[in-house]
Amino acid sequence: MRKSEVSRLKRHRRLKLKMYGTGEKPRLVVHRSLKHLCAQVLDDSRRATLFSLSTLDKEIRQKFPNAGNLKAAQYFGEVFAKKAKEKGFAKIIFDRAGYLYHGRIRVFAEALRKGGLEF
Numbered sequence: 001m002r003k004s005e006v007s008r009l010k011r012h013r014r015l016k017l018k019m020y021g022t023g024e025k026p027r028l029v030v031h032r033s034l035k036h037l038c039a040q041v042l043d044d045s046r047r048a049t050l051f052s053l054s055t056l057d058k059e060i061r062q063k064f065p066n067a068g069n070l071k072a073a074q075y076f077g078e079v080f081a082k083k084a085k086e087k088g089f090a091k092i093i094f095d096r097a098g099y100l101y102h103g104r105i106r107v108f109a110e111a112l113r114k115g116g117l118e119f
Contacts, residue, residue, distance in 0.1 A: 028084075028094055
């Protein structure tokens with residue numbers, strides 16, 4: 001593993017100690033790769049994944065085949081927020097998984113807020 005990945009995992013472990021998702025306020029974890037984003041809503045009390053979506057999803061993949069840019073992250077955030085609201089999630093805990101809050105992560109988070117999710 002590269003040093004930057006090890007540092008990110010250390011940051012994530014440190015951040016995760018302070019966050020705990022419940023059924024009323026689940027934890028939204030985002031994962032970033034070079035070409036795609038993946039997000040999932042977790043209930044830590046039950047150790048269950050309640051909802052997940054990725055830029056590899058058919059709807060998003062048609063519009064953005066390579067989703068490694070800011071426009072794709074914004075669109076993904078809007079789609080994720082809409083589908084999460086349909087599933088009944090209004091308040092979440094945003095877990096950036098140790099990634100710095102800039103670039104695609106920041107744009108994704110702003111799109112989630114714009115879509116109606118509170119965190």
